[in-house]
Amino acid sequence: MNLLIKNAKIIDDTSSHHLLTKDILIENGVLSKIEDSIENTSNYETLKLENLHVSQxxxxxxxxxxxxxxxxxxxxxxxxxxxxxxxxxxxxxxxxxxxxxxxxxxxxxxxxxxxxxxxxxxxxxxxxxxxxxxxxxxxxxxxxxxxxxxxxxxxxxxxxxxxxxxxxxxxxxxxxxxxxxxxxxxxxxxxxxxxxxxxxxxxxxxxxxxxxxxxxxxxxxxxxxxxxxxxxxxxxxxxxxxxxxxxxxxxxxxxxxxxxxxxxxxxxxxxxxxxxxxxxxxxxxxxxxxxxxxxxxxxxxxxxxxxxxxxxxxxxxxxxxxxxxxxxxxxxxxxxxxxxxxxxxxxxxxxxxxxxQIESFSIEVGEKANLTLFNPDEDYLFDKSCVFSKSKNSIFLDHDLTGRAYGIISNNQIILGK
Structure with missing residues (x-):
């Protein structure tokens, strides 16, 4: 998988980029560049999401x-x-x-x-x-x-x-x-x-x-x-x-x-x-x-x-x-x-x-892309539209929450929920 992530704030205290907002380039499932701004010279798919944060x-x-x-x-x-x-x-x-x-x-x-x-x-x-x-x-x-x-x-x-x-x-x-x-x-x-x-x-x-x-x-x-x-x-x-x-x-x-x-x-x-x-x-x-x-x-x-x-x-x-x-x-x-x-x-x-014994991958160049994508500042009412499960028995239904996951990048694949 090749992907350019734009303007992502990194939350990873094992990384030298912790709390910094960076562009992240993923090539063949590996983090190949983490820089302030990366040009998409290879015409890879680009991912831009509102208030995007990433973590391990x-x-x-x-x-x-x-x-x-x-x-x-x-x-x-x-x-x-x-x-x-x-x-x-x-x-x-x-x-x-x-x-x-x-x-x-x-x-x-x-x-x-x-x-x-x-x-x-x-x-x-x-x-x-x-x-x-x-x-x-x-x-x-x-x-x-x-x-x-x-x-x-x-x-x-x-x-x-x-x-x-x-x-x-x-x-x-x-x-x-x-x-x-x-x-x-x-x-x-x-x-x-x-x-x-x-x-x-x-x-x-x-x-x-x-x-x-x-x-x-x-x-x-x-x-x-x-x-x-x-x-x-x-x-x-x-x-x-x-x-x-x-x-x-x-x-x-x-x-x-x-x-x-x-x-x-x-x-x-x-x-x-x-x-x-x-x-x-x-x-x-x-x-x-x-x-x-x-x-x-x-x-x-x-x-x-x-x-x-x-x-x-x-x-x-x-x-x-x-x-x-x-x-x-x-x-x-x-x-x-x-x-x-x-x-x-x-x-x-x-x-x-x-x-x-599950391996962790720091958000650093050369590491495998194993990332969670999220917006920590979104306030919302958790209702059935937030539920992806086949069953809907959530204890949190009709309660106010702050922060929502966008999805993951893992095993050379991407899954997004919204």
Whole structure:
């Protein structure tokens, strides 16, 4: 691909051009010139966009795509196009398909179908067979096929001995174990955060304790095994305290937070709107404040959209019976850029790559073109016209956001959303 990008402000603190507005020439997928002004002597395609900014390509560590088995929710092709239009050059795909990804043939299949796409798909394999929580899946074979981690999506590992064995087994594999932070016997039938509001609304609550107990148990097992553990989408101040202590001890633990858990509190549930039903549930402002502090001091390693497409039938029912989840790729940048400065938002969208051994490319001459294109200053109402996903279950619908992705340049291809 040959392309001349005009008047782009570069946001990349690893680059000598950081915060400078430059023309960027891409030849055969490589950055060949970065200068104040570049003449288009070769008559290449020219890209000019309003208030154009560029950064290294973004990464999301928790994305569901549906296919195979749930193509009514989302397909691989449209899901990857959605990621690209939303600014992501790499995503990690959860194994909650049908069948669940729990052997090397399934991993080979999804990688083969997506290998030529602009968005780099990294499959996560199931930790246990069919994600049933009973027997370990073919972890080594899946890792050889290209799996980057092992996770029974949103399913807690109730058997502590199973997690112990998994941590021991994966110590010398490149992939690592995810453990969903929820003690189900404490959470029970809880469908929202357990606080005064849950009592007022008459909804069963899931307390902070249900998350913290599971995190504490998992960290004890991690300390015993000396393995590698990722705790996805934490939501409570207690979890942050536990993980901070574990990191001080030198344990190999990482954690993430879903963007919507930084943006909304449980107060959004007054009208029983099922778009706000997520797992973990929306918590209190005190929890959000602790999460934001955890991001700033490095206790929380990275963010995720926790993108989970669901059909109208999954959501348009009574609150207690609605499915958990929201799409989040399209709103990820706008939400983060509303909460943080643009530079911090970009760091949060890129710093998870190193944990998954995804190569980063600085915006310098000679580097591979792996770029996200965006406008950080556009204010808009996030509505269905902003949604590229096949499913429309966005928690951010009808909320004001600031900043919108234009698309990506990756794998010698360009994807634009507007």
């Amino acid at each position: 390509g973004w990464f999301d560590s928790s994305v569901c795509l549906g296919e195979p088995g749930f193509e009514d929710r989302e397909t691989l092709e449209n899901g990857l196009n959605t990621a690209g239009k939303s600014g992501f050059t790499s995503i990690a795909m959860n194994p909650n398909s049908k069948p669940v990804f729990n052997d090397n043939a399934q991993i080979f299949s999804v990688k083969s179908k997506t290998q030529h796409h602009a968005v780099n798909l990294k499959p996560i394999g199931a930790l246990t067979v069919n994600s049933d929580g009973v027997d370990l899946a073919e972890l080594y074979d899946m890792q050889q096929a290209g799996t980057i981690a092992f996770y029974d999506y949103k399913k807690p590992i109730s058997n502590p001995n199973l997690l112990k064995i998994a941590l021991q087994y994966t110590k010398h594999l490149e992939g690592f174990v995810y453990s969903h932070p929820l003690e189900q016997k404490i959470s029970g039938n809880g469908v929202m955060n357990e606080e005064k509001l849950s009592t007022m609304l008459g909804l069963a609550g899931s307390p902070n304790l249900a998350e913290a107990m599971q995190v504490a148990r998992d960290l004890f097992l991690l300390e015993y095994t000396k393995g590698k553990l990722h705790i996805p989408t934490i939501s409570t101040r207690e979890s942050i305290d536990l993980i901070r202590e574990a990191k001080i001890k030198g344990l190999q633990v990482t954690c993430s937070v879903a963007i919507h858990n930084l943006f909304f509190t449980d107060e959004m549930l007054h009208d029983f709107d099922t778009k706000y039903k997520v797992n973990p549930p929306l918590r209190t402002q005190q929890d959000i404040d602790a999460l934001l502090e955890g991001l700033s001091n490095g206790t929380i390693d990275y963010i995720t959209s926790d993108h989970n497409p669901l059909t109208i039938e999954d959501k348009n029912v009574e609150f207690e019976h609605a499915s958990y989840g929201t799409i989040g790729l399209e709103s990820a940048f706008g939400a983060l850029n509303t909460l943080f400065s643009t530079e911090i938002a970009i760091k949060l969208l890129t710093r998870g790559k190193k944990h998954y």
